[in-house]
Amino acid sequence: MRKPINVPPPPQFASFSPSELFRFFFQIGHWTEESFSDEFQAYTRGKLVSTVSINKWKNKDVIPTRYSGPFFKLIENVVEADLAKDWVAAFETVWALHSAGRTQNKPQPAPAPLSDTICFQHRKWIRGLYSETLTREPFAPSDIYVPLQLIECGQADYTPKDIEDVIDLVISTEERSSETDWILISGGPGSGKSMTAIHLANALCEEDIFPIYLRGSRLSNIDIDITDPEKLIADAFSMGSFLKHFRASSLKTACLILDGLDEISGTSHGPLNALNQLISSLEKEQTVCAAHDKNLIVFALGRDSHIQFASNQITSGRSKHFELLSLDGRFRNDGLHSEIILGEDLRPMWWRKYLTATGRPIDPSLPDFLTTDYDDFSEFGSDPLLTYLICRTALENFGNTPREKLPHEWVNEFTYASNKNAIYGMIVQRLADDIEHSLDSNRFLSVLQHMALATWHAGGGRSVPLKSVYDRIEDQETKLAFQSLNLSNNAGLMPAGASITAFYYRLSHDEQRSAEIAIEFTHKTFSEYLVSTLIFDRFTRLICAVDKPEDFESALRSWAALSYKGEHGPNLADFCQKEATRRYDSFSNIDWDAALEIIRKGIKGIYFEGLDSNSISQMQNASGLLYFIWSCLNLERQKRTKEHFAIPSKMSGFDTADLKSFQRPNTLKFQLGSLIEPSLTQQTFLTHSLSAIHFKSADMSQLSFSIGHIESPICEDSNFAMTHWSHVKVTKGNFIRSVFQQAIFHQWRVLESRFSDCFFQGSKFQGVVFSECELTDSSFSQCHFSDVEFLSAHMENVVFDRCVFAHCSFPRDNETTPEIGAQFRHCTFLGMETALGNIPNDNIQNTISQNITQIRQSS
Numbered sequence: 088m089r090k091p092i093n094v095p096p097p098p099q100f101a102s103f104s105p106s107e108l109f110r111f112f113f114q115i116g117h118w119t120e121e122s123f124s125d126e127f128q129a130y131t132r133g134k135l136v137s138t139v140s141i142n143k144w145k146n147k148d149v150i151p152t153r154y155s156g157p158f159f160k161l162i163e164n165v166v167e168a169d170l171a172k173d174w175v176a177a178f179e180t181v182w183a184l185h186s187a188g189r190t191q192n193k194p195q196p197a198p199a200p201l202s203d204t205i206c207f208q209h210r211k212w213i214r215g216l217y218s219e220t221l222t223r224e225p226f227a228p229s230d231i232y233v234p235l236q237l238i239e240c241g242q243a244d245y246t247p248k249d250i251e252d253v254i255d256l257v258i259s260t261e262e263r264s265s266e267t268d269w270i271l272i273s274g275g276p277g278s279g280k281s282m283t284a285i286h287l288a289n290a291l292c293e294e295d296i297f298p299i300y301l302r303g304s305r306l307s308n309i310d311i312d313i314t315d316p317e318k319l320i321a322d323a324f325s326m327g328s329f330l331k332h333f334r335a336s337s338l339k340t341a342c343l344i345l346d347g348l349d350e351i352s353g354t355s356h357g358p359l360n361a362l363n364q365l366i367s368s369l370e371k372e373q374t375v376c377a378a379h380d381k382n383l384i385v386f387a388l389g390r391d392s393h394i395q396f397a398s399n400q401i402t403s404g405r406s407k408h409f410e411l412l413s414l415d416g417r418f419r420n421d422g423l424h425s426e427i428i429l430g431e432d433l434r435p436m437w438w439r440k441y442l443t444a445t446g447r448p449i450d451p452s453l454p455d456f457l458t459t460d461y462d463d464f465s466e467f468g469s470d471p472l473l474t475y476l477i478c479r480t481a482l483e484n485f486g487n488t489p490r491e492k493l494p495h496e497w498v499n500e501f502t503y504a505s506n507k508n509a510i511y512g513m514i515v516q517r518l519a520d521d522i523e524h525s526l527d528s529n530r531f532l533s534v535l536q537h538m539a540l541a542t543w544h545a546g547g548g549r550s551v552p553l554k555s556v557y558d559r560i561e562d563q564e565t566k567l568a569f570q571s572l573n574l575s576n577n578a579g580l581m582p583a584g585a586s587i588t589a590f591y592y593r594l595s596h597d598e599q600r601s602a603e604i605a606i607e608f609t610h611k612t613f614s615e616y617l618v619s620t621l622i623f624d625r626f627t628r629l630i631c632a633v634d635k636p637e638d639f640e641s642a643l644r645s646w647a648a649l650s651y652k653g654e655h656g657p658n659l660a661d662f663c664q665k666e667a668t669r670r671y672d673s674f675s676n677i678d679w680d681a682a683l684e685i686i687r688k689g690i691k692g693i694y695f696e697g698l699d700s701n702s703i704s705q706m707q708n709a710s711g712l713l714y715f716i717w718s719c720l721n722l723e724r725q726k727r728t729k730e731h732f733a734i735p736s737k738m739s740g741f742d743t744a745d746l747k748s749f750q751r752p753n754t755l756k757f758q759l760g761s762l763i764e765p766s767l768t769q770q771t772f773l774t775h776s777l778s779a780i781h782f783k784s785a786d787m788s789q790l791s792f793s794i795g796h797i798e799s800p801i802c803e804d805s806n807f808a809m810t811h812w813s814h815v816k817v818t819k820g821n822f823i824r825s826v827f828q829q830a831i832f833h834q835w836r837v838l839e840s841r842f843s844d845c846f847f848q849g850s851k852f853q854g855v856v857f858s859e860c861e862l863t864d865s866s867f868s869q870c871h872f873s874d875v876e877f878l879s880a881h882m883e884n885v886v887f888d889r890c891v892f893a894h895c896s897f898p899r900d901n902e903t904t905p906e907i908g909a910q911f912r913h914c915t916f917l918g919m920e921t922a923l924g925n926i927p928n929d930n931i932q933n934t935i936s937q938n939i940t941q942i943r944q945s946s
Contacts, residue, residue: 089165091165091166091167092115092116092165092166092167092170093166093167093170094115094170095170095173095174096108096111096173096174096177097111100177100180100181101180101181101184103181104148104181104185105144105148105149105150105181105182105185106144106145106146106147106148106149108177108178108181109144109145110145110146112174113145116165120138120141120142120145121138123141124136124137124138124141126161126165127154127157127158127161130157130158130160130161130164131154131157134251134255136154137258140258143295147295148185149293149294149295150182150185150186150293151293152182152290152293153251153254153290153293158178159175159178162174162175162178163175200335200336200337201313201332201335202332202333202335202336202337203336203337203338204313205311205313205320205329205332205336206297206332206333206336206338208313208318208319208320209298209299209300209319209320209321209329210292210298211319212319212320212321213285213288213289213292213298213300214289214292215319216228216285216288216289216300217229217285217286217288217289218289225444225445225446226444226445228282228285228286229286229289230440230443230444231437231440231441231444231475232282232286232440233279233414233433233436233437233440233471234249234250234251234286234433235250235278235279235282235283235411235412235414235433235471236248236249236411236412236416236429236430236431236433237249237250237252237253237272237409237410237411237412238409238410238412238418238429238430239407239408239409240273240408240409240410241408245418245429247412247416247429247430247431248409250283250286250287250290253270253272253287253386253409254287254290254291254294256270256407257270257291257294257296257340257342257384257386258294258296266405267384267405267406267407268373268382268383268384268385268403268405268406269384269385269387269401269403269405269406269407270384270385270386270387270406270407270409271387271388271394271397271398271406271407271408271409272386272387272388272394272408272409272410272411273388273389273390273391273394273395273408273409273410273411274388274390274391274410274411274419275390275391275419275470276390276470276472276611277470277471277472277473278411278413278419278470278471278472279411279414279470279471279472280346280347280388280389280411281346281347281388282471283388283411284300284344284346284386284388285300285346287344287386288300288344291342291344295338295339295340296338296340296341296342297333297336297338297340297341297342298341298342298344299326299329299330299333299341299342299343299344300322300344300346301322301326301329301343301344301345301346302322302345302346302347302350303345303346303347303348303349303350303351303389305322305323306325306326306351307323307324307325308325308327309323309324309325309328310324310325310328311324311325311328311329311332326343327368329343330343330372330376330383333376333381333383334375334376334379334381338381339380339381339382340381340382340383340384341376341381341382341383341384342384342386343369343383343384343385343386344386344388345385345386345387345388346388347388347389348362348387348388348389348390348393348394348397349389349390349392349393350389351365362393362396362397362400363400366397366400366401367400369383369385370401370402370403373385373403391410394408395408412429412430413469413470414433414434414437414468414469414470414471414474415428415432415433415434415468415469416428416429416430416431416432416433417429417430417469419469434453434457434458434468434474435453437457437471437474438450438453438454438457438478438495441475441478442494445479445482447482447494448493448494450493450494450495452493452495453495454477454478454481454494454495454498454499454502455495455498455499455502455503456468456477456498456499456502457474467510476514476517477498477501477502477510478494478498479517480501480510480513480514480517481497481498481500481501481502482494482497482498483517501513506665506668506669507616507661507662507665508616508619508620508662508665508666508668508669509669511612511613511616512616512620514613515528515532515535515617516528530564530565530568531568532617532620533565533568534565534568534569534572535617536617536618536620536621536624537556537559537560537565537569537621538556538606538608538614538617539608539613539614539615539616539617539618539621540559540617540618540621540649540653541555541556541559541606542606542608542614543614543615543618543653543654543659544559544652544653546654551606552606553606556569556606557569559648561645561648611658612658612662615656615658615659615662616662618653618659618662619659619662619663619665619666620666621649622649622650622663622666622712622716623663623666623667623670623716625642625645625646625649625650626646626679626682626713626716627670627674627677628642628645628646629642629643629645629646629682629685629713630677630678630679630681630682631677633678633681633684633685643685643690646709646713647690647705647709650708650709650712650713651705651708651709652705652708653708654770655708655711655712655715655770655771655772656770656794657770657775657794657795657796660715660772660775660795663715663716663719664719664722664723664775666719667716667719667720667722667723668723671720671723671724671727674720679717679720680717682713682714682716682717683714683717683741683745684740684741685713686710686713686714686741686745686749687740687741687745689706689710689748690706690709690710690713704751706749707748707749707750707751708749710748710749711749711750711771711772711773712772714746714749714772714776715772715775715776718772718775718776718777718778718779718780719775721778721779721780722778722779722798722799724779725778725779725799726779731779731780731781731799731801732779732780732781733780733781733783734746734780734781734782734783734785735783742785743782743785743786743787744786746773746776747786747790750771750773750790750791751769751771770793770794771791771793772795773790773791773792773795774792774793774794774795774796774797774815775795775796775797777792777797777800778796778797778798778799778800779798779799779800780800780801781800781801781803782800782801782802782803782805783803783804783805784803784804784805785802785804785805785806786805786806787802787805787806787807787810788806788807788808788809788810789808789809789810790807790810790811791810791811791813792810792811792812792813792815793811793812793813793814793815794813794814794815795815795816796815796816796817796818797815797816797817797818797820798818798819799818799819799820800817800820800821801820801821801823802820802821802822802823802825803823803824803825804823804824804825805822805825805826806825806826807825807826807827807828807830808826808827808828808829808830809828809829809830810827810830810831811830811831811833812830812831812832812833812835813833813834814833814834815834815835815836816836816837816838817835817836817837817838817840818838818839818840819838819839819840820837820840820841821840821841821843822840822841822842822843822845823843823844823845824843824844824845825842825845825846826845826846826848827845827846827847827848827850828846828847828848828849828850829848829849829850830847830850830851831850831851832850832851832852832853832855833853833854833855834853834854834855835852835854835855835856836855836856836858837855837856837857837858837860838858838859838860839858839859839860840857840860840861841860841861841862841863842860842861842862842863842865843861843863843864843865844863844864844865845862845865846865846866846868847865847866847867847868847870848867848868848869848870849868849869849870850867850870850871851870851871851873852870852871852872852873852875853873853874853875854873854874854875855872855874855875855876856875856876856878857875857876857877857878857880858876858878858879858880859878859879859880860877860880860881861880861881861883862880862881862882862883862885862909863882863883863884863885864883864884864885865884865885865886866885866886866887866888867885867886867887867888867890868888868889868890869888869889869890870887870890870891871890871891871893872890872891872892872893872895873893873894873895874893874894874895875892875895875896876895876896876898877895877896877897877898877907878898881908882907882908882909883908884908885908885909885910886909886910886912887909887910887911887912887914888912888913888914889912889913889914890911890914890915891914891915891917892914892915892916892917892919893917893918893919894917894918894919895919895922896919896922897922897923897925897926898922898925899925906927907925907926907927907930909926909930910930910932911926911930911931911932911934912932912933913932913933913934913935914931914934914935914936915934915935915936916934916936917936
């Protein structure tokens with residue numbers, strides 16, 4: 088057993104360099120590099136520090152900053168108790184003196200080469216960026232940083248890794264020939280990419296490495312020109328200039344940390360072409376560095392689509408792609424909140440650090456939205472940035488009174504009393520207070536709405552030129568407000584604070600098209616919220632002007648300008664439905680059913696340019712959006728009164744022919760050539776618009792429904808022949824005497840719904856779930872079922888005739904659950920030996936599957 092070290096630090100330890108003091112400690116401990124590494128591993132959570140790193144601590148004045156905590160724990164365990172504090176204080180003093188660039192009683196070192204000086208000054212800027220208080224915030228990024236975990240994409244083993252593992256990849260490159268010189272990290276807006284990048288850059292400042300931290304939105308062609316040795320070298324200089332100085336420096340390894348691969352300004356050929364050129368130039372630079380016996384590692388962060396594009400363009404194949412896990416340790420699946428938990432739940436740590444950083448009392452209880460059980464705002468609790476904005480808005484708006492409540496109670500009061508739109512609205516108000524201008528909050532909101540409208544029209548929240556935003560603004564007051572922000576002279580700057588508050592929008596400058604400064608919302612959902620509010624503003628104006636011809640003419644033109652283009656996606660639909668809930672009471676004295684009469688009469692083409700097919704499409708968009716906003720209010724009416732709106736209706740004369748008139752023909756889109764998972768080429772709001780409607784004798788044939796939620800529809804004596812349903816959820820539906828011939832259902836989710844006396848013929852079901860549904864007096868003829876689940880589905884007098892079942896299941900909760908009351912006649916079963924055990928033998932007649940016959944014979 089090791090004897091405790093009983094030798095105190097040398098009396099003149101302050102004159103020692105870090106390596107000299109470490110060697111002294113190393114020698115009195117009688118270690119070898121191998122034995123020190125083995126013993127140290129007990130304090131590093133099992134991570135093995137290489138002998139090469141230990142050699143640097145002994146000989147190159149490399150401070151083990153990343154391992155300072157474990158190192159001090161080792162001292163506490165191997166040094167006598169009364170001397171351990173002296174040794175810790177000695178190392179802290181020597182490291183601090185060295186970081187400050189001086190050592191007591193020793194002459195100043197010889198001037199470093201110019202390129203090494205640049206490295207030193209850039210490191211100093213990085214440290215300040217990480218540790219200095221943010222604009223308009225009481226804390227620095229380091230105060231609220233939490234170590235988000237990552238998973239390596241393309242690997243069978245999804246073992247979470249932390250940023251220290253990534254740093255080890257960088258260091259291993261310096262120690263030996265590595266197979267990784269590109270490290271890519273993907274994550275959605277607000278997922279913590281920027282905080283991870285700046286933490287990595289700061290950590291690498293303590294290594295024998297040239298860290299180059301650059302933000303994609305600020306890349307330039309400016310060469311580094313040092314005239315003031317105290318001037319900080321920020322990220323406003325060119326990447327090429329940094330790399331040139333790295334090659335001339337005494338350092339062997341550089342790590343280029345590029346935060347915001349998706350923020351790189353495009354050229355006339357588009358942003359992806361600019362990204363392709365960047366990757367090509369960096370690969371050439373890596374080859375040049377290798378010829379100089381140097382290593383260049385590229386560490387890039389961005390949204391998944393750009394990271395995937397970059398991964399495909401890297402020709403060397405020497406790359407690793409990581410994906411950030413959610414704050415709660417969950418895996419992000421295509422940007423959606425997944426139920427798969429892979430990593431550690433960091434929400435308690437985030438909450439504790441946030442309260443400490445903002446000077447609030449420590450509260451051991453989490454706000455409800457930061458617990459897994461509270462699903463209404465679960466997406467907020469998964470992204471660090473949204474989590475921060477929720478807590479900041481709640482505590483600043485509700486927590487400034489005397490502290491009779493704990494912080495988590497203030498946040499709960501805020502979230503429980505509001506839906507998502509109300510929360511976003513208060514965040515907008517907070518932003519309006521942050522921006523220093525003379526605009527009131529209403530005018531500033533109007534400017535933001537038109538920014539969002541331009542990105543929506545441009546397609547899915549992508550960036551658009553500022554001129555396009557200006558052209559969308561109709562009234563003069565809003566134009567003046569937009570001009571007062573002086574955005575054109577602030578390209579590349581965030582509106583309020585640094586990256587932690589960059590929730591709103593960002594600007595980028597295209598050097599080859601300098602007249603077009605682009606704007607993009609950092610978080611797409613914020614843009615969608617703003618669009619939903621603007622849509623309801625214009626809808627209200629239109630309906631209120633129905634009986635005022637002059638006002639109606641202007642309002643209809645305004646509606647046409649708003650609605651003629653823009654994707655009708657499910658996220659925007661969700662925001663519109665929540666906005667309908669917020670505004671429903673304000674419509675109590677407005678005849679918003681008049682929207683159906685406007686659609687029935689037809690939105691005239693004079694409000695669109697030309698009379699070509701494009702104009703027809705624009706009119707259909709305008710009518711479809713108008714009907715959808717009416718349907719959002721109608722669903723809210725049904726929830727409050729329990730009454731469905733009947734179509735056709737004597738009141739309006741609106742019928743299914745009018746409904747079908749503005750639905751454009753749609754086509755199927757196949758991913759990677761697969762016939763299994765087709766989707767619709769065009770997103771529509773038609774799916775959501777069936778909610779709370781009572782269809783009678785309706786011809787719904789040949790319509791397409793995609794990615795949406797239908798709530799409480801009633802379909803009586805209706806025809807759904809040749810309809811296509813893709814990723815549609817139906818809740819509490821009631822289908823009576825309805826026909827589904829040659830219909831296609833992909834990822835159909837039917838919950839708590841009833842099918843009575845319905846007929847399905849020649850239809851295909853793939854990945855469908857019937858959960859807690861009731862099927863009575865219905866038949867399925869010549870249908871194909873693949874991966875279909877009947878969960879707690881009650882069947883009575885149901886017949887499956889000449890159907891094919893592949894990998895389907897008929898689970899029963901327990902033995903008391905009624906047996907399946909369905910007859911299977913001349914059916915084929917594939918891969919269902921176990922599942923068929925829940926179907927009585929007498930219910931399967933004349934099957935043509937050999938395996939079923941064998942099972943019966945064996946039994």
